[in-house]
Amino acid sequence: MFQELVSLAQSKLRTQEFSGRISCGQVSAAIETSSGKFFSGVCIDAPCALGTCAERNAIGSMVTEGEFQIIKLVCIKGHDVILPCGACQELLLQLHPKNFKIEVLTNLEGATIKLKDLMPYWWGNT
Numbered sequence: 001m002f003q004e005l006v007s008l009a010q011s012k013l014r015t016q017e018f019s020g021r022i023s024c025g026q027v028s029a030a031i032e033t034s035s036g037k038f039f040s041g042v043c044i045d046a047p048c049a050l051g052t053c054a055e056r057n058a059i060g061s062m063v064t065e066g067e068f069q070i071i072k073l074v075c076i077k078g079h080d081v082i083l084p085c086g087a088c089q090e091l092l093l094q095l096h097p098k099n100f101k102i103e104v105l106t107n108l109e110g111a112t113i114k115l116k117d118l119m120p121y122w123w124g125n126t
Contacts (some may be wrong), residue, residue, distance in 0.1 A: 031074075
């Protein structure tokens, strides 16, 4: 069910360092939209607040193509599945009213959690 997304995310992992300040590719993310399209991104780490998460890079590509509703999300670091950070969860929830239903992969065995369960007290629910 998530294998295509996992494979896509794993294919993007490749740690790169350049400029003496920036590194990227340690974390990758892949998303599936409600239209069935896949988008991916990698993290960009900087020694200040100018970096960005893999999820936000994938979201940027998705939004560039006119998509806003996500149904599945995978975040990979090394050989492990990780959860999106709080800032990415917030952005996901604000992008589309139905994104609270996003299935987030929690391990490579296929376990998932809904985004609404990661953010049960989200301020936008008021």
